[in-house]
Amino acid sequence: MWAYIGRRLLIFPVTLLGLSILVFSLSAFLTPAERLMAYIHSPLQVRGPEVVAQLIEKHGLNDPLYMQYGRWLTGVLNGDFGFSTTAQEPVSQAIARRLPATIELVLLSIFPIIFGGIALGVISAAYHNKPLDHGMRLVAITGWSMPTFLLALLIMMLFYGELRWFLPQRLSYWAKDVVLSADFVRYTGMNVLDGVLNGRWDIVGDAFRHLMMPTLSLVLVDWAALCRITRSSMLESLHQDYVRTARAKGQIERLVVFRHALRNALLPAVTFGGMLVAWLLAGVVITETIFNYEGVGSFAAAAAQQLDFAGILGFAMFFGTLMISMNLIVDIAYAFLDPRVRLD
Amino acid sequence: MLRVLKHLFLKNPIGLLSGAILLIYVLVAVFAPWIAPPTPHRSPYEIPRDGFFIAPRPPNADHWFGTTEGQYDLFYGVIWGTRTAFKIAAVVVSCGFLLGILIGGISGFYGGVIDEITMRITDIFLSFPFLLAAMVLATVLGKGLGSMMIALVVFRWMTYARLVRSEVLSLKQITFVEAARAVGVPNRRILIRHILPNCVYPALIQASMDIGRVVMSASALSFLGLGVEAGYADWGQLISLARNWIIGGSSGAFQYWYTVVFPGGVLFLFVLSWNIMGDALRDIFDPRMRGVL
Numbered sequence: 001m002w003a004y005i006g007r008r009l010l011i012f013p014v015t016l017l018g019l020s021i022l023v024f025s026l027s028a029f030l031t032p033a034e035r036l037m038a039y040i041h042s043p044l045q046v047r048g049p050e051v052v053a054q055l056i057e058k059h060g061l062n063d064p065l066y067m068q069y070g071r072w073l074t075g076v077l078n079g080d081f082g083f084s085t086t087a088q089e090p091v092s093q094a095i096a097r098r099l100p101a102t103i104e105l106v107l108l109s110i111f112p113i114i115f116g117g118i119a120l121g122v123i124s125a126a127y128h129n130k131p132l133d134h135g136m137r138l139v140a141i142t143g144w145s146m147p148t149f150l151l152a153l154l155i156m157m158l159f160y161g162e163l164r165w166f167l168p169q170r171l172s173y174w175a176k177d178v179v180l181s182a183d184f185v186r187y188t189g190m191n192v193l194d195g196v197l198n199g200r201w202d203i204v205g206d207a208f209r210h211l212m213m214p215t216l217s218l219v220l221v222d223w224a225a226l227c228r229i230t231r232s233s234m235l236e237s238l239h240q241d242y243v244r245t246a247r248a249k250g251q252i253e254r255l256v257v258f259r260h261a262l263r264n265a266l267l268p269a270v271t272f273g274g275m276l277v278a279w280l281l282a283g284v285v286i287t288e289t290i291f292n293y294e295g296v297g298s299f300a301a302a303a304a305q306q307l308d309f310a311g312i313l314g315f316a317m318f319f320g321t322l323m324i325s326m327n328l329i330v331d332i333a334y335a336f337l338d339p340r341v342r343l344d
Numbered sequence: 345m346l347r348v349l350k351h352l353f354l355k356n357p358i359g360l361l362s363g364a365i366l367l368i369y370v371l372v373a374v375f376a377p378w379i380a381p382p383t384p385h386r387s388p389y390e391i392p393r394d395g396f397f398i399a400p401r402p403p404n405a406d407h408w409f410g411t412t413e414g415q416y417d418l419f420y421g422v423i424w425g426t427r428t429a430f431k432i433a434a435v436v437v438s439c440g441f442l443l444g445i446l447i448g449g450i451s452g453f454y455g456g457v458i459d460e461i462t463m464r465i466t467d468i469f470l471s472f473p474f475l476l477a478a479m480v481l482a483t484v485l486g487k488g489l490g491s492m493m494i495a496l497v498v499f500r501w502m503t504y505a506r507l508v509r510s511e512v513l514s515l516k517q518i519t520f521v522e523a524a525r526a527v528g529v530p531n532r533r534i535l536i537r538h539i540l541p542n543c544v545y546p547a548l549i550q551a552s553m554d555i556g557r558v559v560m561s562a563s564a565l566s567f568l569g570l571g572v573e574a575g576y577a578d579w580g581q582l583i584s585l586a587r588n589w590i591i592g593g594s595s596g597a598f599q600y601w602y603t604v605v606f607p608g609g610v611l612f613l614f615v616l617s618w619n620i621m622g623d624a625l626r627d628i629f630d631p632r633m634r635g636v637l
Contacts, residue, residue: 011464018468029484138358141623145616147560149567150583150608157590157604161597278473285476286564290587300476304483305569316472316480323471 001335008331012324019320020076023313024069030309032061038082038310081314086303091314095296100189101170102288102295106280108192108211109218113276117223118266121230125265126257128235136227143224148283152217152290159213166212168291175206214287222279229272230265237265267338277326281319356627362620369614373426380423389424389577391416400589400603410602413585416575418606424577425607428489429614432562433555436496441551443497444504445540448547451505452512453535463509466502474499475561482570489578492571496558503554504547511543549629553622556615563611579614582607 027035033052039059045051056062060071075081079092087094124136159166171179171191178184178200179191187197192211195203237243238261246260247253284297292298296315303311372379382388394407394415403410409418451462469477477499478492485491515521516539524534563580565571572578586603593599 015464015468015471018464019471022468026481026484141619142616145556145560145619146612147563147608147615149564149580150604150612153583153586153590153604153608157592157597157601161591282473282475285479286568289568300479301568304479307483309484312480312483316476319473319476320471323473324468327467327471 004335005332008328012328015324016321019324020073020317021069023317023320024072026316027072027309027313028065032056034307034309035061037085037308038313040085041083076317081317082310084303084308084311084314086306086308086311087299091310094299094311095314095318097189098294098296098299101191101293102284102297104190104192105211105214105218105284105288105293105295109215109222109280110276112215112219113222113226113280116219117226118230120223120227122234122257122262122265124227124231125234125238125261126253128238137231140224140227140231143220144228146221146224148217148221148286149290151221152213152287155213155217156290159216165209166216167210168213168293170207170210170294171203172206172210175203178203210293214284214291214293217287217290218280218283221283222276225279226272226276234261234265237261240264267334278323281323356624358620359624362617362624365613365617366621369426369430369617372423373430376423376427380420382424389428391421391424391575391577393417393575399593400586400600403602409606412582412603413588416582416585418582418602421577421582422579422606422610425579425582425610426614428572428576428578429559429562429611432489432493432496433559435493436500436558436562437551437554439493439497440500440554441504441547444501445508445544445547447501448505448508449512449535449540449543452509453516453531453539455513459509462505466505469499470502472499474557475564478561478565479568479570482565487570487573489572489576492562492565495565496562500554500558503550507546507550508540508543511546512539515539515542545629549622549626552625553619556618556622559611559618560615579607579611583611 033056036052036056036059039055045055060068081091083089084091084094089097120136120140124133124140127133156168160168170176175191179186179194184198184200184203185194187194191207192204195201195207238257240261243256243260246256251260281297284295285301286297287293288295288298289301300312300315302308303315377388383390383392386392394411394417397415398413400413401407401411401415407417407419409422412418412421447462447466451459472480478495481495481498482492485495521534521538524538529538562571563578563583566578566580567584569584572581574581583604586600586607589600589603591597
């Protein structure tokens with residue numbers, strides 16, 4: 001097993017290097033002037049074409065690509081992703097400032113998704129080919145076919161437009177004033193947690209009211225996906241010999257499902273961890289944008305819309321690294337859980 | 345072929361329904377010039393506008409589905425958007441499919457260092473969520489249908505490559521390949537004539553399941569303003585025009601329902617039908633998985 005883990009760990013930096021090459025080669029599609037934007041902090045710096053030419057020369061944007069790549073990589077390793085014109089601050093700072101909002105949203109969504117999705121999949125598989133199963137399959141494929149942005153718009157229409165239960169953005173104006181005031185300590189940047197730590201339950205309530213719509217759209221779409229995967233994995237393990245043995249020896253059906261089948265069905269479910277993060281990241285870009293929720297996702301969408309190349313490439317680098325690390329963790333966890341992997 | 349059709353439709357009422365729905369979409373796409381005649385001397389994909397008033401207008405005799413923000417005709421946009429959807433699906437899925445077969449085939453067949461390198465590259469491409477990767481590339485390439493399709497293809501070949509590679513790995517050991525090698529058939533010919541034709545089925549099933557996903561992602565890109573140009577007939581673009589009107593106006597939250605319900609419903613039904621179809625196809629070709637998803 002240690003050889004396997006060692007090999008994975010050795011490949012990790014190589015994959016990261018590959019990622020950086022991929023992201024950098026994306027910027028090779030841009031003209032030097034467009035790439036210059038990553039170095040410009042204010043429009044006042046660019047006065048006339050001569051200045052642009054000078055600046056391009058100064059930052060070496062006409063140099064051979066490998067030299068530019070070396071410089072860019074050095075910057076990235078030092079946490080310098082360039083200057084984001086959308087956020088009007090360095091990219092790393094912009095991401096760091098918005099990250100707590102996105103983490104808050106992801107944390108609130110991920111537990112309902114995992115437990116709800118797995119529970120639905122198990123129920124569906126346990127009632128295989130019964131009406132309940134058919135009904136749930138239909139609901140799952142409907143949810144799986146529902147574009148996140150469409151679902152989010154419909155949620156907005158119903159819960160904000162019609163019912164006024166939930167609100168877009170992160171906080172109401174009065175709550176924003178409280179949060180930004182001097183006697184409210186920002187421990188984590190997450191509104192719910194900070195509200196609890198400061199003992200301001202009105203802030204906690206307000207933050208929840210704003211979090212509900214994006215959470216709901218993420219949860220509903222990913223439920224469907226996870227339910228489908230769990231169901232198929234569950235059915236596969238319900239057809240195994242050891243399950244038949246358990247049934248043959250007169251084991252109660254509930255225990256057969258939960259103790260014998262589910263445990264083994266959840267093994268591949270560990271790999272969902274990586275997939276789930278991928279889904280959530282993609283979902284976050286859409287939902288944050290629609291609900292004007294100021295997180296990393298809406299920053300990425302805004303950067304893309306406003307052709308803020310430094311912002312979008314920094315985002316790609318940041319989340320690519322996150323995904324690759326996540327996959328490494330999943331692979332290693334798998335080696336601990338599944339003896340077959342170790343023997344490879 | 346007959347067996348496939350029988351399983352697909354006669355034994356599967358939902359499959360039959362989704363097939364019928366897809367047939368309607370095909371007919372709409374084919375007969376678009378008759379259903380919604382384009383303005384002469386204009387690109388047919390340009391949605392006609394009835395004035396420049398901002399607020400959408402409800403369905404009426406002139407505009408069966410109403411008009412959306414900026415007076416774009418929703419009926420026309422939905423009809424010609426069907427063509428756009430098929431165009432995107434055909435180009436992106438077939439290009440991604442071919443690219444994947446090529447890369448996966450070479451990787452599995454030659455093995456060794458080539459395999460290791462291509463698979464690591466595949467891993468790197470897979471390390472982005474599909475939509476985000478396409479979003480980043482579409483930003484860099486600029487607006488337009490073409491660059492959006494390129495962006496989607498670049499990040500859509502990896503699943504096919506992996507499927508084909510694993511098939512090739514198992515086919516390499518099979519007797520007819522050994523026989524071909526024994527009589528001195530060159531490598532390239534073995535790969536193209538003997539191995540690839542036998543390993544495309546899993547990739548084909550994957551392709552049918554991808555069509556819905558690809559159209560959905562393309563719409564999401566257009567929705568974010570990274571897809572087609574303004575005014576181009578595309579469902580995602582029409583839905584994005586509904587964004588400012590989604591919470592309604594003076595006569596309630598659902599005042600502008602038609603701006604989202606028509607393009608959204610058409611997109612949803614398209615994706616749903618393809619997904620059901622993909623599931624049904626997979627059940628037929630992979631009996632082991634029958635009824636599993």
